Every structure is written in structure tokens, then in C-alpha cells.
Amino acid sequence: MECNGCEFRAELYYDKESQVWARREDDGTLTVGMTDISQSIAGKILHVRVRRPGTRRPIGKPVATIESGKWAGPVPNVFDCVIELANEDVLEDPNLLNIEPYEAWIARVRPVASLEVALKDMVTGDAAFEMYKARCLRDDIHCERGMR
Amino acid sequence: MAEREAGRQRGNAQWAVIDTGLRDADENMALDHALMAAVADGRLGASFRFLHFRDCALLGHHQSPRQELDLDFCAREGVQVQRRLTGGGAIIFDETQLGWELVCRREALPAGDMSFLAQEICEAAALGLRQLGVDAQFRPRNDIEVEGRKISGTGGIIDGQVVLFQGTVLIDLDIPRMLRILRVPLEKLDAHAIQSVAERVTSLRDLLGRLPSKAEVKEALVEGFRAHFAWDMCETPVPEVLTTYLPEALAIVRDPEWLQLQDRPRSEQALLQAVHRGSGGTLRSELLWDERGKRIRQIAFSGDFFVQPRRAVLDLEAALRNSHIEDLPQIVERWYHETPVDALGLQPSDFVQVVREALPCA
Incomplete structure (x- = not known):
């Protein structure tokens, strides 16, 4: 599924601005990453830094920061969590976030409360796609993957 | 072109121009945190700040101190080391340079993608520098230059809806000292190294044949932003509200962990x-x-x-x-x-x- 060339995956959970995605894992953790919209807005990503495993990150305190061209910025965090793991492949080659935003996850985190509480402000499925499309159209975002 | 004009006009018209005076690097960097927090909380409007630094080296947000700087030299010479919120490369700062930055909500700036926004801001700064009689231009992807030589480096951060974009103006520059701080070993610090930098970096003193005052440069920059964006920019005292955010911000940047956020060999x-x-x-x-x-x-x-x-x-x-x-x-x-x-x-x-x-x- 896509809008303006921006890929969308219905099985994932998204924040209200469609900036980040989260995937439920069997062990009770969440895998988080940037959406196609976010990587396109950011442009060629040169640096990624993920907070140390074991670090607690409350809502609003970023799990990771990225840098692309002239801009740096935190990857938004919408649930209270503890970082368990950073994706070493992405740390090694941050450009993967541009090439395959839904495969190149950034971190695996464990919500401090239950998964349900963590995901209560995120949207999935058709509702998420409507939100995602609305963002693409509102801000006239066109996606391009694979930029180096 | 019409789209570009429309984008410019969408910006917020009211800007407070503040000058936080000569400060240590940690205070200046803490003020960046404080300004962003105050804008995020809706307690501060669009602000344009001038920065003055005591001798220091500033790392880009994702840089490693060990990789970028001669830390022994910095310690010996009393050169403070700090980390910026913004990305890009390490720079040196002393009293002969001027920093400028704008902090605001995203909607206070022209619409468009991030590279367009960076370009617009750099073009405003270049227009300001041209008031001084130098042919400053935005160079795609990087910085502001005069005839190919860099005179101002820039970078930004966007956190949710809050934007901070900052730059430098090289009013004067001590190239050998810059090279020592940026870890060029003494034995390699020869005429070739200095000449090589001099071909790529310049200063207002170099271009004008005189040392312009900071007041002159400040006025020119404000004029550039005012003219480029049609902003109403008004000089105001440093907002009192920043003092409520400063202690926490200072604690962040003075924590050794802040400097070691990235540490690579x-x-x-x-x-x-x-x-x-x-x-x-x-x-x-x-x-x-x-x-x-x-x-x-x-x-x-x-x-x-x-x-x-x-x-x-x-x-x-x-x-x-x-x-x-x-x-x-x-x-x-x-x-x-x-x-x-x-x-x-x-x-x-x-x-x-x-x-x-x-x-x-x-």
C-alpha cells in the first residue's frame, strides 16, 4: 500500500503524525523504526545514535537521534520504554533507513507498562493508512527510497 | 518561483532579537536547550539569538571528541569542549567569531522540505553578509561562501514542531590554532596545511581588509533576514523565562555523558x-x-x-x-x-x- 510513493505496511503501528512505526514482538518487546514519510523528509541519513541498552526513555524522550545533511533531530518516542537493543546494521550504515525503512529497524524496546498501554496512542490497519495518506496529502510529501 | 515567494511569506512576522553576550561554551549550549524547551512549552515566541564564545571547540551532535579534536591540546590551552545540538562538523569558536541562530516553531518558517528550509535560511544570512560588501552566497548542501571559500557554517535541529537553525560568521580566523585544535599534529602544521585551509576558508577581515565590529555584522545579518523573509525583527532583552530552564539544561551539558554521547576511536x-x-x-x-x-x-x-x-x-x-x-x-x-x-x-x-x-x- 502506498500514497505519493510512500510505502505503508498495515500490520505495523504508527504515531499520529506517521513519523515512527512499531511492531509487536512475541517476547513482549516492540521494534521501532522510521516511516517512509520520515526518511523522505529527512533526506540522506548520515548518522544514527541509539541510547544505551538499559536506558529508560519516557514519552517524549527520544530513543534515537538521526542526522542528515544540515539537520539533526530526535526520532520521536510515544511510549515509556527501556531500550533493549540497537540495530547494529543501521548504526553501521545509517543509509539503510533511506533504502528500506521498514526492514531497517532502529531499536528494540520493552514498554514499562503493558504492550496495550504502550500502543494505546498508536494506530494500525486501515485507520492508520487513512492517517498516513492524510499526512502525505496535507504536507505534499512524495517519497523516494534508496537515496545514498 | 511563485511557490517560493508564497513559502517565504508564510513565515511568522514577529521575531525577538536577543544577544546573550560573551559566555562559556557550556552556557551557550545550555541556552540552546533552554530556548528549545521554552518554545516547545509555548513560553517563548520566535527568537533570533546572537552568540559570543570564549575560546572553545564545538562538536557536531554525532561526532566523537577523540576523533575530531586534539583533547590534550584543548586541555593545555584552556579550550573548552562542548557538543552542539545541531549536526555537522567540529568548529572552533573564540571572541573573533559571531554565532547566530533562530529558534521557533516550524510554522513560523516558510513551508517546504528541510533542504529548502536550510537553503532559505542560508540565503537570508548570505544576503545579510552582502550588506557588508562581500559577495556571500549559499553553496548547495554546505554553508555560505565567498568565491568558493567558506565564511559561515550552518546546521539545524528539528524536534517535533520546534526548529533551531544556527550558523557562524568568521569575522577573523587564526588558522594555525584552528588546525591544532582540530587535531592536525604539530609536525604536519606546515605552510602547505595553512595555505590549503586559507584557500578554502575566509574571514570578513581577510575580505574587507579591516576588522568589522560585531555590532556592524549583527546589524547586517538582521537586515538580511528582515529583507529576505519580510520579518518584523525587534531587539529585546534576554527573556526572563530562560532562567527557569537554564539549571536543568546546564546539568545536561555539564554531565560528562553528554560529551561522550559518541565515543569512537x-x-x-x-x-x-x-x-x-x-x-x-x-x-x-x-x-x-x-x-x-x-x-x-x-x-x-x-x-x-x-x-x-x-x-x-x-x-x-x-x-x-x-x-x-x-x-x-x-x-x-x-x-x-x-x-x-x-x-x-x-x-x-x-x-x-x-x-x-x-x-x-x-
Whole structure:
């Protein structure tokens, strides 16, 4: 599924601005990453830094920061969590976030409360796609993957 | 073009211009945190700040102190080391330079993508510098330059809906000192190294033949932003609200962990060089190589060759900054075909070759 060339995956959970995605894992953790919209807005990503495993990150305190061209910025965090793991492949080659935003996850985190509480402000499925499309159209975002 | 004009006009018209005076690096960096927090909380409106620093080195947000700086030299000489919120490379700052920045909500700035926004802000700053009588221009991807030589570096951060974009103005510059701080060893600090930087960086003193006052430069910059964006910019005292945010912000930047956010060995970022002899002359490359990301962080070409205009080579260096090694041939080809280069026998492949020969296991 896509809008303006921006890929969308219905099985994932998204924040209200469609900036980040989260995937439920069997062990009770969440895998988080940037959406196609976010990587396109950011442009060629040169640096990624993920907070140390074991670090607690409350809502609003970023799990990771990225840098692309002239801009740096935190990857938004919408649930209270503890970082368990950073994706070493992405740390090694941050450009993967541009090439395959839904495969190149950034971190695996464990919500401090239950998964349900963590995901209560995120949207999935058709509702998420409507939100995602609305963002693409509102801000006239066109996606391009694979930029180096 | 009409879209561009419309974008500019969408910006917020009211800006407070503040000058936080001469400060240590940690206070200035803490003020960046404080300004962003105050804007995020809706307790501060769009602000344009001038910054003055005591002797210091500022790392880009994702840089490692060990990789970028001669930390022993900094400690010996009392050069403070701090980390910026914004990205980009390490810079030195002292009382002969002026910092400027804007902090606001996203909607206070023209609509458009992030590269458009950076370009718009840089063009406003360049317009300001032109009021001083120098031909300052925005150079795509990087900074503000005068005839190919950098006079202002810039960078930004966007956190949710809050934007901070900042830049420097080199009013004067002590190149040997800059090189020492940015870890060029004493034995390599020769006339060639100094000349090489002097060909790529300039200062208002250098260009004007006099040292303009900071008041003059400040006025010119404000005029540039006012004219470019049609903003109403009004000088105001430093907002009282910042004092409520400052203690927490100072605690963040004074925590040793802040400086060690990124700590990588020097070996992952080597200074490499090679010499290539082709039919067009002898070409030398010197590059800062990011082994981990397989990227050219910085590069300088020199040697015995003829290229006109001279700034064409500086433009190629700028285009190659932070590029992935796989993109090298395309970038060089694009530069060769898009720039009116007269290179007397020197081919794009010569530039590609001299970079590749410098790399480990070339």
C-alpha cells in the first residue's frame, strides 16, 4: 500500500503524525523504526545514535537521534520504554533507513507498562493508512527510497 | 518561483532579537536547550539569538571528541569542549567569531522540505553578509561562501514542531590554532596545511581588509533576514523565562555523558592521502575517511594541474563531503558536466582514481 510513493505496511503501528512505526514482538518487546514519510523528509541519513541498552526513555524522550545533511533531530518516542537493543546494521550504515525503512529497524524496546498501554496512542490497519495518506496529502510529501 | 515567494511569506512576522553576550561554551549550549524547551512549552515566541564564545571547540551532535579534536591540546590551552545540538562538523569558536541562530516553531518558517528550509535560511544570512560588501552566497548542501571559500557554517535541529537553525560568521580566523585544535599534529602544521585551509576558508577581515565590529555584522545579518523573509525583527532583552530552564539544561551539558554521547576511536576515521599522475598533471587527494560508514567526511585536492575556474575544485570538494564511496563516480561526473570546467587533460576518472588510491586496500 502506498500514497505519493510512500510505502505503508498495515500490520505495523504508527504515531499520529506517521513519523515512527512499531511492531509487536512475541517476547513482549516492540521494534521501532522510521516511516517512509520520515526518511523522505529527512533526506540522506548520515548518522544514527541509539541510547544505551538499559536506558529508560519516557514519552517524549527520544530513543534515537538521526542526522542528515544540515539537520539533526530526535526520532520521536510515544511510549515509556527501556531500550533493549540497537540495530547494529543501521548504526553501521545509517543509509539503510533511506533504502528500506521498514526492514531497517532502529531499536528494540520493552514498554514499562503493558504492550496495550504502550500502543494505546498508536494506530494500525486501515485507520492508520487513512492517517498516513492524510499526512502525505496535507504536507505534499512524495517519497523516494534508496537515496545514498 | 511563485511557490517560493508564497513559502517565504508564510513565515511568522514577529521575531525577538536577543544577544546573550560573551559566555562559556557550556552556557551557550545550555541556552540552546533552554530556548528549545521554552518554545516547545509555548513560553517563548520566535527568537533570533546572537552568540559570543570564549575560546572553545564545538562538536557536531554525532561526532566523537577523540576523533575530531586534539583533547590534550584543548586541555593545555584552556579550550573548552562542548557538543552542539545541531549536526555537522567540529568548529572552533573564540571572541573573533559571531554565532547566530533562530529558534521557533516550524510554522513560523516558510513551508517546504528541510533542504529548502536550510537553503532559505542560508540565503537570508548570505544576503545579510552582502550588506557588508562581500559577495556571500549559499553553496548547495554546505554553508555560505565567498568565491568558493567558506565564511559561515550552518546546521539545524528539528524536534517535533520546534526548529533551531544556527550558523557562524568568521569575522577573523587564526588558522594555525584552528588546525591544532582540530587535531592536525604539530609536525604536519606546515605552510602547505595553512595555505590549503586559507584557500578554502575566509574571514570578513581577510575580505574587507579591516576588522568589522560585531555590532556592524549583527546589524547586517538582521537586515538580511528582515529583507529576505519580510520579518518584523525587534531587539529585546534576554527573556526572563530562560532562567527557569537554564539549571536543568546546564546539568545536561555539564554531565560528562553528554560529551561522550559518541565515543569512537581515531582509527575509524583516518586521514588518508594519495598522489595520482595522469596526462593532465599530478593530482593529490587528502581525505578524512569514515571507515565505519564508508564515507568521505572531508576531502581536499591539490597538486600540479590546471583547472579553471579555480573554485570548481572547491565545489567538487563540497559535493563530495559526506558522500558514500559508491557514489563517487556519479558525483564527479555530475560535477564535470554541470560545471563549466576547463581542466586541460584532467578527466573525471583522474579524480575518482586519486580518491580510490587513498583508501585502505585500494
